[in-house]
Amino acid sequence: MEIDEQGVERQELEKDRQEIGRVVSSDIVVHSSRHVASVFFPSSSSDWRHWLPVALQLRVLCLRDPCLLLQKKMPKEKRDMWTSRMEKGTQHWMDMERCNLDKSINRTALQENFNKNFFGQHLAHDMIYQALTEHMDNKNPKKPLVLSLHGWIGTGKTFVSKIIAESIYHWGLGSRFVHLSPPHSSMSSFKRLRESAKHCAASLFIFDLMASFENVNNIQFLLEDPIFHQSIFILHSYEGSVAINKVALDFWMAGKRREDICLEDLASVLHAELSNQSSVYSNSGLITKNLIDHYVPFLPMEYRHVKQCVMAELSQRRLKEDDDLASRVASEMIYFPEEHEVFSLYGCTTVASRLDRHL
Structure with a gap:
């Protein structure tokens, strides 16, 4: 009996999609040595295509540093399964991407x-x-x-x-x-x-x-x-x-x-x-x-630009924009030169981690 390897692979991938849809239903926090970011999943959707941007976001966040994925109320074996299957599914779709030889740009x-x-x-x-x-x-x-x-x-x-x-x-x-x-x-x-x-x-x-x-x-x-x-x-x-x-x-x-x-x-x-x-x-x-x-x-970032970075981070996390909160986070930054305190010493690099302390 001849085995249809591609057909088997498609069936396995479909199982992976369905399983991921059942397992993942709430927020996942991605921790690495350089950043901490919240990733929000569309829990109402079981369509795999809706999960791809999330999978990609995780992949990009973990490009430089090993990441630890922590799912609320998710057992370790389920977490390990989700990680491997998400990677497999994402890679499948990424491999279908074509070279932009026509040099189109959005x-x-x-x-x-x-x-x-x-x-x-x-x-x-x-x-x-x-x-x-x-x-x-x-x-x-x-x-x-x-x-x-x-x-x-x-x-x-x-x-x-x-x-x-x-x-x-x-x-x-x-x-x-x-x-x-x-x-x-x-x-x-x-x-x-x-x-x-x-x-x-x-x-x-x-x-x-x-x-x-x-x-x-x-x-x-x-x-x-x-x-x-x-x-x-x-x-x-x-x-x-x-x-x-x-x-x-x-x-x-x-x-x-x-x-x-x-x-x-x-x-x-x-x-x-x-x-x-x-x-x-x-x-x-x-x-x-x-x-x-x-x-x-x-150019070096001023206080007002740091505030804008905070507001953008809130928007990315799907949180309501809060000018007072943005002001508090921006005020915690170190500014230089010491006698004038005009420019943020670390720009907007630490905005995400500082915002976490206020949430």
């Missing part, structure tokens, strides 16, 4: 996300939106789009990369065509990225914390390879943040509006800091060979 969602959730970064907003849409409109670019994001802690570099990923690929950071690279990647890791690009020329590569000369040289190796000409590279760096912060403080001290800061005010000081001998960008091919298309400055 402009409406991108702009809406920028306007609703990307705070205090008028320069980055305009630069990234224009660069991204122009690159996607060009169906046969000569080189990949390379964005180098520079700014202080918690100013939105990682968050905007998430928005970009979601505007290009349905699964966002969880897509198999979106690659997140740690700060110290080996040459073998970079070679694996090249192999990935063979399967999808329009991939998105995100490099967190440009921290070593070796890392920069390896990235240069990728950028000079013609196989990546349709890809997008996003580089995150703290370098230049001191110069950016100083310009922002000078404007504040002079009584000028933050929104009046223009790229010309930052371009020369940012270039000077990146050209310093201690910079990993200095004398690298990234600069000398003009491989980077845009150096995007991220």
Whole structure:
């Protein structure tokens, strides 16, 4: 008797879907060493497609750190079963995602996300939106789009990369065509990225914390390879943040509006800091060979921007917006410089954990 392996697999997957629908009916809290977040499940729905965004959210939250999933009143064996089956089901649907070779982009969602959730970064907003849409409109670019994001802690570099990923690929950071690279990647890791690009020329590569000369040289190796000409590279760096912060403080001290800061005010000081001998960008091919298309400055976050982050976090958790609560959380942040206390020392990075203490 011949066995229909695909048919058996489909039946098993359907059982998994139904079982997950029965097991999971309330909130799950995801704990990791970097963040704590609440994930809300549509308990009234048994349609597996409604569970996929939740599964993806869990997958993305756990990309960098091992996570412990805790379900209220769920026995350990049920929790373990749910975790493995959710992973299996999610991977099944993610594997069906196709490479975005036609370079389509959800402009409406991108702009809406920028306007609703990307705070205090008028320069980055305009630069990234224009660069991204122009690159996607060009169906046969000569080189990949390379964005180098520079700014202080918690100013939105990682968050905007998430928005970009979601505007290009349905699964966002969880897509198999979106690659997140740690700060110290080996040459073998970079070679694996090249192999990935063979399967999808329009991939998105995100490099967190440009921290070593070796890392920069390896990235240069990728950028000079013609196989990546349709890809997008996003580089995150703290370098230049001191110069950016100083310009922002000078404007504040002079009584000028933050929104009046223009790229010309930052371009020369940012270039000077990146050209310093201690910079990993200095004398690298990234600069000398003009491989980077845009150096995007991220301004330090003020009290009002932290409040906006709190309100956005409340909305994400499906809680009622509370201006008094947002003010209390924002007031707990540490601000610098000490004599003026203008900018949040950690940006919006600790907003979620601080909000937890008030709920």
